[in-house]
Amino acid sequence: MDKEIKLYTISVYTENNIGLLNRISAIFQRRQINIESLNISVSEIEGVSRFTIVVNMDEVNVKKIIGQIEKQIEVIKAYYHTDEETIYQESAMFKIKSELLFEEPQIQNIIKESNAQIVTVNTKFFVLEKSGRRHEIELLYRELSAFGIMQFTRSGRISVTKQPMNISQMLAAFNN
Amino acid sequence: MTKSKYLDQPKERISGCEALVRCLIAEGVDVLYGYPGGAIMPVYDELFKYQDEIHHVLTRHEQGATHAAQGYARISGKIGVAMATSGPGATNLITGIADAQIDSTPMVCITGQVPSHLLGSDAFQETDIVGISTPVTKWNHQITKASEIPEVMAKAFYIAKSGRPGPVLVDITKDAQFEEFDFQYKKCDGIRSYIPVPKTEESTVKAAADLINNAKKPMIVWGQGVILGQAEEEFKAVIEKAGIPSAWTIMGASAIPTSHPLNVGMVGMHGNYAPNVLTNECDVLIAIGMRFDDRVTGKLDEYAKQAKVIHFEIDPAEVDKNVKTDVAVLGDSKESLAKLLPLLNENSHTEWHQKFKDLLAIEYDKVIKDDLHPTKEGLTMGEVLNQINIQSEGKAAIVSDVGQHQMIACRYAEFNETRGNITSGGLGTMGFALPAAIGAKMAAPQREVVAIIGDGGYQMTIQELGTIFQSKIPVKIVVLNNEFLGMVRQWQQLFFDKRYASTEMTNPDFVTIAKGYHIQATRVTKREELADAVAEMMASKDAYFLEVCVEKENNVFPMVPSGASVSDIRLS
Numbered sequence: 001m002d003k004e005i006k007l008y009t010i011s012v013y014t015e016n017n018i019g020l021l022n023r024i025s026a027i028f029q030r031r032q033i034n035i036e037s038l039n040i041s042v043s044e045i046e047g048v049s050r051f052t053i054v055v056n057m058d059e060v061n062v063k064k065i066i067g068q069i070e071k072q073i074e075v076i077k078a079y080y081h082t083d084e085e086t087i088y089q090e091s092a093m094f095k096i097k098s099e100l101l102f103e104e105p106q107i108q109n110i111i112k113e114s115n116a117q118i119v120t121v122n123t124k125f126f127v128l129e130k131s132g133r134r135h136e137i138e139l140l141y142r143e144l145s146a147f148g149i150m151q152f153t154r155s156g157r158i159s160v161t162k163q164p165m166n167i168s169q170m171l172a173a174f175n176n
Numbered sequence: 177m178t179k180s181k182y183l184d185q186p187k188e189r190i191s192g193c194e195a196l197v198r199c200l201i202a203e204g205v206d207v208l209y210g211y212p213g214g215a216i217m218p219v220y221d222e223l224f225k226y227q228d229e230i231h232h233v234l235t236r237h238e239q240g241a242t243h244a245a246q247g248y249a250r251i252s253g254k255i256g257v258a259m260a261t262s263g264p265g266a267t268n269l270i271t272g273i274a275d276a277q278i279d280s281t282p283m284v285c286i287t288g289q290v291p292s293h294l295l296g297s298d299a300f301q302e303t304d305i306v307g308i309s310t311p312v313t314k315w316n317h318q319i320t321k322a323s324e325i326p327e328v329m330a331k332a333f334y335i336a337k338s339g340r341p342g343p344v345l346v347d348i349t350k351d352a353q354f355e356e357f358d359f360q361y362k363k364c365d366g367i368r369s370y371i372p373v374p375k376t377e378e379s380t381v382k383a384a385a386d387l388i389n390n391a392k393k394p395m396i397v398w399g400q401g402v403i404l405g406q407a408e409e410e411f412k413a414v415i416e417k418a419g420i421p422s423a424w425t426i427m428g429a430s431a432i433p434t435s436h437p438l439n440v441g442m443v444g445m446h447g448n449y450a451p452n453v454l455t456n457e458c459d460v461l462i463a464i465g466m467r468f469d470d471r472v473t474g475k476l477d478e479y480a481k482q483a484k485v486i487h488f489e490i491d492p493a494e495v496d497k498n499v500k501t502d503v504a505v506l507g508d509s510k511e512s513l514a515k516l517l518p519l520l521n522e523n524s525h526t527e528w529h530q531k532f533k534d535l536l537a538i539e540y541d542k543v544i545k546d547d548l549h550p551t552k553e554g555l556t557m558g559e560v561l562n563q564i565n566i567q568s569e570g571k572a573a574i575v576s577d578v579g580q581h582q583m584i585a586c587r588y589a590e591f592n593e594t595r596g597n598i599t600s601g602g603l604g605t606m607g608f609a610l611p612a613a614i615g616a617k618m619a620a621p622q623r624e625v626v627a628i629i630g631d632g633g634y635q636m637t638i639q640e641l642g643t644i645f646q647s648k649i650p651v652k653i654v655v656l657n658n659e660f661l662g663m664v665r666q667w668q669q670l671f672f673d674k675r676y677a678s679t680e681m682t683n684p685d686f687v688t689i690a691k692g693y694h695i696q697a698t699r700v701t702k703r704e705e706l707a708d709a710v711a712e713m714m715a716s717k718d719a720y721f722l723e724v725c726v727e728k729e730n731n732v733f734p735m736v737p738s739g740a741s742v743s744d745i746r747l748s
Contacts, residue, residue: 014369015369018318019306019307019310019316019317019318022307022310023310023311026310026311030311063496064493064496064497067492067493067494067495067497068493070492070493071491071492071493073314073315073335073367073369073370074315074369074370075369076368076369171368174366174368175368
């Protein structure tokens with residue numbers, strides 16, 4: 001098995017329960033594993049949550065982590081995937097002084113070329129939203145930071161897999 | 177078993193606390209251990225009302241309640257129940273919960289909690305016990321509405337016992353205890369996100385059988401999974417048919433009798449010489465219901481590297497966790513071993529077995545003889561165990577604490593009945609034995625229960641003598657007193673140039689203390705007094721305390737030094 005350390009995306013389907021985040025994060029904390037990013041949202045199944053956890057580790061250990069996660073009572077199923085096996089994105093927001101939009105024509109070009117969206121503009125500031133791969137967001141960050149960024153935030157990774165995940169079938173099998 | 181009168185009945189309007197007690201009775205709980213306090217008082221009020229149907233034992237500390245519940249569960253296979261109030265009552269349960277988690281003991285803990293409107297306000301005796309207990313429970317849940325009680329309790333009992341067992345904690349706010357609702361109880365028979373027992377694939381059983389049938393030097397290491405799966409008979413049939421020398425982890429002890437010809441002893445740090453050495457010579461290692469703990473494997477890089485490894489296991493997360501397996505047979509041990517049996521060829525492996533006997537002879541000569549039949553002055557722990565074996569006819573359930581005496585007890589106790597070895601294996605909890613013995617005796621009153629405890633661990637939960645006295649629990653308590661924290665002292669001697677940092681104990685008069693609790697008590701200091709004293713203890717119908725003053729600086733051997741390979745086991 002692969003001992004190379006790389007990014008893995010862990011996808012966890014769970015019941016929507018208070019305390020489950022604590023239980024899952026404790027699995028990482030106990031083993032001194034840093035979570036690169038974490039996103040929790042609803043999934044395609046009503047009442048089922050989906051965790052998307054990005055970690056930087058080797059496959060032997062990511063497999064063990066999957067075992068520990070799946071062992072939790074309210075976890076329906078956990079998977080891990082490499083970047084090549086998923087479609088993934090992050091989203092970032094930049095808050096920038098409005099005057100720059102008019103005083104620095106280059107900014108308009110940067111916005112255009114980066115495919116970022118202007119979410120809002122007022123007299124004091126405007127807000128840019130950029131979704132995409134990490135390196136695209138980082139590039140935009142570098143370009144904009146020359147002019148000054150008032151606030152910046154980036155979401156955790158969200159991803160879907162190329163292969164199907166048969167959660168609905170698993171849940172249906174239980175009901176039968 | 178007759179069906180409980182609170183099961184599947186029409187709805188009835190009662191309070192949350194009364195509902196909780198009915199849930200316990202409906203689940204077949206006949207005894208629970210606990211300690212009252214503010215946030216759990218409504219439940220205690222109901223326990224008072226229902227005392228003809230369910231018996232509450234007041235321990236002297238909440239930790240004692242958990243260990244008693246563990247002892248109860250370990251000897252009977254039933255779920256142990258412990259109860260405490262919020263705050264310090266709840267946090268005092270944590271050691272026992274962690275112990276039950278690592279030793280896969282089915283236990284349900286119930287804690288009171290401050291009223292829901294005070295949650296998060298740092299109220300008197302408020303603690304986030306759900307948060308605190310999360311990493312050491314199989315499952316936990318906080319109830320803030322009475323209407324949740326039946327479903328959550330049913331889930332708690334189902335989760336604690338099913339699959340790989342473990343502790344569950346249910347925290348109930350005081351307002352939920354008082355609130356009235358329409359009570360109805362149904363048992364839980366499944367949770368959609370939880371697969372307690374993974375399916376046993378026929379192909380894996382076949383692959384395992386092929387490896388075993390072609391093995392020249394197969395060896396089995398079994399753990400508690402055989403006992404938890406009630407697979408003792410299936411296991412015995414497998415080893416007898418295939419003629420495989422079989423060794424046990426500390427948690428697997430007693431699944432087959434000590435005297436069984438294929439039982440080659442204990443593996444691990446203070447296990448027997450033969451199975452440790454031959455782990456690194458076998459060609460197929462068959463692990464059954466065990467988890468390759470570091471105390472079993474020693475240095476992993478040098479553990480059974482020459483062998484093909486087969487792992488029979490109920491918990492998929494254990495497969496390949498520590499030792500890479502060639503064949504993993506998932507599932508319940510009772511079922512998977514039954515499937516394995518018809519596929520096995522009959523065999524005796526006589527030559528291979530002889531190797532175990534030869535190494536045992538060396539161990540006997542260098543270690544066992546002097547432990548069991550010492551000629552030097554000064555009592556050994558081993559000879560005390562030997563006396564207990566003789567006088568109990570090997571029928572006693574041995575409840576051991578943690579340390580040198582524990583290793584001696586597990587090495588030398590004669591087990592003739594399953595669930596006869598109750599000890600804190602994974603967590604190594606000093607103070608476990610005295611309260612665990614209480615639970616064990618109550619769950620199996622027909623069995624002789626002998627607690628073997630060191631002078632250190634004894635003083636960690638010595639207050640449970642009060643429980644033994646008040647609740648009239650006829651346990652036999654043997655303290656092997658060497659006036660040291662013996663195992664730590666042994667390590668200091670061997671690895672820290674005899675710098676005995678904080679291991680010497682100045683002890684009280686243990687006999688007087690026991691007598692203070694009106695428990696019969698004797699002290700033995702000479703070899704010639706030992707047999708009579710043990711006989712008197714065994715003959716007693718009531719609780720009995722026996723202190724044996726043993727040699728102060730004896731060491732436990734064999735020993736696999738920490739970080740060494742199992743085959744580098746030392747005999748002295």
